[in-house]
Amino acid sequence: MACFRQVAVGVAAMLTALAAPVGAQSGQSGSDSEGIWITLGTAGGPVTNPRRSQPANLLRFGGKDYLVDVGDGTAGQISRVGVQSKMVDAVFISHLHFDHTGGLAALLGLRFQTSSRDPLTIYGPPGTGEMVDGLLASMVPGATANYGVAGAPPVDHRANIKVVELRGGDSVTVDGMTVTAASNTHYSFPPGSDLAQRFQALSFRFDLPGRSIVYTGDTGPSDAVVNLARNADLLVAEMMDIPLTIERMSKANPGMPEPMLKSMQTHLSEHHLSPSDVGELAHAAGVGSVVVTHFSGWEADDPRHFAYLQGIGAVYDGPFVIASDMDAF
Amino acid sequence: MACFRQVAVGVAAMLTALAAPVGAQSGQSGSDSEGIWITLGTAGGPVTNPRRSQPANLLRFGGKDYLVDVGDGTAGQISRVGVQSKMVDAVFISHLHFDHTGGLAALLGLRFQTSSRDPLTIYGPPGTGEMVDGLLASMVPGATANYGVAGAPPVDHRANIKVVELRGGDSVTVDGMTVTAASNTHYSFPPGSDLAQRFQALSFRFDLPGRSIVYTGDTGPSDAVVNLARNADLLVAEMMDIPLTIERMSKANPGMPEPMLKSMQTHLSEHHLSPSDVGELAHAAGVGSVVVTHFSGWEADDPRHFAYLQGIGAVYDGPFVIASDMDAF
Numbered sequence: 001m002a003c004f005r006q007v008a009v010g011v012a013a014m015l016t017a018l019a020a021p022v023g024a025q026s027g028q029s030g031s032d033s034e035g036i037w038i039t040l041g042t043a044g045g046p047v048t049n050p051r052r053s054q055p056a057n058l059l060r061f062g063g064k065d066y067l068v069d070v071g072d073g074t075a076g077q078i079s080r081v082g083v084q085s086k087m088v089d090a091v092f093i094s095h096l097h098f099d100h101t102g103g104l105a106a107l108l109g110l111r112f113q114t115s116s117r118d119p120l121t122i123y124g125p126p127g128t129g130e131m132v133d134g135l136l137a138s139m140v141p142g143a144t145a146n147y148g149v150a151g152a153p154p155v156d157h158r159a160n161i162k163v164v165e166l167r168g169g170d171s172v173t174v175d176g177m178t179v180t181a182a183s184n185t186h187y188s189f190p191p192g193s194d195l196a197q198r199f200q201a202l203s204f205r206f207d208l209p210g211r212s213i214v215y216t217g218d219t220g221p222s223d224a225v226v227n228l229a230r231n232a233d234l235l236v237a238e239m240m241d242i243p244l245t246i247e248r249m250s251k252a253n254p255g256m257p258e259p260m261l262k263s264m265q266t267h268l269s270e271h272h273l274s275p276s277d278v279g280e281l282a283h284a285a286g287v288g289s290v291v292v293t294h295f296s297g298w299e300a301d302d303p304r305h306f307a308y309l310q311g312i313g314a315v316y317d318g319p320f321v322i323a324s325d326m327d328a329f
Numbered sequence: 330m331a332c333f334r335q336v337a338v339g340v341a342a343m344l345t346a347l348a349a350p351v352g353a354q355s356g357q358s359g360s361d362s363e364g365i366w367i368t369l370g371t372a373g374g375p376v377t378n379p380r381r382s383q384p385a386n387l388l389r390f391g392g393k394d395y396l397v398d399v400g401d402g403t404a405g406q407i408s409r410v411g412v413q414s415k416m417v418d419a420v421f422i423s424h425l426h427f428d429h430t431g432g433l434a435a436l437l438g439l440r441f442q443t444s445s446r447d448p449l450t451i452y453g454p455p456g457t458g459e460m461v462d463g464l465l466a467s468m469v470p471g472a473t474a475n476y477g478v479a480g481a482p483p484v485d486h487r488a489n490i491k492v493v494e495l496r497g498g499d500s501v502t503v504d505g506m507t508v509t510a511a512s513n514t515h516y517s518f519p520p521g522s523d524l525a526q527r528f529q530a531l532s533f534r535f536d537l538p539g540r541s542i543v544y545t546g547d548t549g550p551s552d553a554v555v556n557l558a559r560n561a562d563l564l565v566a567e568m569m570d571i572p573l574t575i576e577r578m579s580k581a582n583p584g585m586p587e588p589m590l591k592s593m594q595t596h597l598s599e600h601h602l603s604p605s606d607v608g609e610l611a612h613a614a615g616v617g618s619v620v621v622t623h624f625s626g627w628e629a630d631d632p633r634h635f636a637y638l639q640g641i642g643a644v645y646d647g648p649f650v651i652a653s654d655m656d657a658f
Binding site for chain 2: 045046047048049050053054071072073074075076078079080084085095096097098099101102103104105106107108109110112113114115126127128130131132133134135136137138139140141142144145147148149150152153186187188189190193195198199201252253256259260263264266267271
């Protein structure tokens with residue numbers, strides 16, 4: 001059960017096990033068999049804040065750069081480790097909430113504008129194709145005018161952009177890694193309904209030669225995610241102070257219609273993980289370590305932050321850390 | 330003519346005239362008659378870098394928040410002065426290069442996801458409507474799934490989004506300010522050609538009750554911009570170290586086909602402003618002060634940076650500054 005000592009041990013273990021520098025700051029390529037996971041943006045969106053960028057991650061492995069979710073500002077964040085938009089080899093999108101997808105337009109546009117014609121594959125849940133089609137349509141006038149040079153040859157901005165839609169249970173091999181998707185509980189449409197057929201929120205498991213990494217995306221407690229994360233070396237989990245977020249949201253939207261407020265409350269309380277939920281997921285799956293992201297709550301300069309560490313440590317004995325932007329694991 | 334003393338005097342004058350704190354850091358609303366111009370992103374795109382965010386500006390006036398260009402990461406940058414996406418009242422887009430538009434998708438998405446149904450007007454050059462239509466189409470699956478709550482009422486994500494396309498010579502009144510557009514030389518399609526009919530790159534003049542501000546957007550030397558900027562209190566001008574940028578671009582794209590490389594060289598050398606071009610524009614228009622943005626060159630920690638100050642000061646006697654991200658004027 002929860003006690004100060006367990007938390008302290010967990011934090012100390014985390015410091016040695018997780019926070020070792022792995023070259024992110026120097027722009028080193030993740031060419032080893034373990035890969036490098038960089039938390040580009042650790043905020044729980046969609047409310048923006050100056051301390052944490054919107055949800056996005058960079059997985060570097062075998063000389064390749066993969067984005068895992070792509071919130072606002074992702075193109076700028078990857079430049080902090082020396083990666084340009086046109087160097088990204090694939091994008092994995094967990095679900096279609098705009099805090100996780102808002103940076104894709106810039107990524108596609110900046111790739112085009114820096115003359116990249118390299119292949120880019122965008123993996124995501126059902127609906128990803130329609131989203132990307134819209135983004136490519138939005139680029140037509142900009143790509144047609146291009147650099148505004150008389151007589152310049154036209155360039156096809158759609159060339160080499162490919163979408164692969166995944167559903168829970170699907171698995172793909174990408175270069176030397178196996179990526180498996182699970183449909184989680186971030187959406188709760190009635191089973192069999194039209195919306196349940198059309199939309200899924202996904203968690204991903206990345207099996208690299210030397211390490212397995214599971215990314216929850218956004219989810220509530222979910223057996224499918226426990227199964228996906230079974231014995232993974234690293235679990236990258238969302239976490240939210242749900243009562244605080246509801247309180248802040250109510251204050252920020254005093255005129256919100258009652259049905260919408262109720263819908264938001266249902267969403268936050270059923271579709272996200274509390275600190276103890278994160279601990280329970282990590283414990284049940286038997287993962288080796290936990291990185292918390294998509295953080296919404298009191299920051300570490302507030303004493304109330306400590307309760308989150310206690311909440312996780314009460315049920316999970318392994319090392320864990322609440323990540324900051326640009327941490328590398 | 331250029332001399333060290335003139336530059337030093339210019340910089341000293343700038344420090345007192347331009348860099349006075351105006352409340353940007355405290356999130357203060359620009360409710361006075363002069364407005365506040367905040368340089369959210371001062372990089373010359375599309376190459377991203379960790380020191381300067383992509384092109385974007387915030388004009389705060391009369392309790393309203395207007396974006397002027399909206400590059401990658403704009404939603405995150407405005408949060409640094411306490412502004413959320415849903416608080417933005419209008420967006421002005423100078424031209425359709427993706428470094429100036431890449432952040433619009435996130436802005437629209439985050440507005441929707443934070444339940445804003447407030448009106449937003451997007452002003453921009455011809456093609457802006459088609460671009461926004463594509464972005465709104467890309468939002469259909471995400472907006473349909475919305476928060477994934479069973480039985481939640483559908484929400485129209487297109488509601489209250491309006492586009493107004495402007496051409497050179499057009500003028501609109503927005504709240505208490507008059508905004509005038511000029512077609513500049515950032516594009517050089519042959520006059521009368523199909524592309525010249527379809528596309529324009531714009532500079533904007535904002536006439537506020539207490540101050541006039543001109544934003545060049547991206548442009549080469551242009552009589553239309555000189556006329557637009559005539560006697561303006563503040564000129565916000567792009568500036569580029571063009572030879573250095575060509576050198577960096579060639580190095581970064583060793584395999585670039587010859588016609589594309591040539592097209593890029595033509596673009597950079599004819600469609601942007603050198604330091605002396607900025608000085609000449611400011612001098613010819615008789616502006617009161619100059620803020621340089623869209624900066625591409627050596628930073629102030631390199632001695633070669635000083636040549637830019639000399640280049641401007643050689644032909645312009647007023648105060649000027651090369652802005653950083655989040656400076657307020």
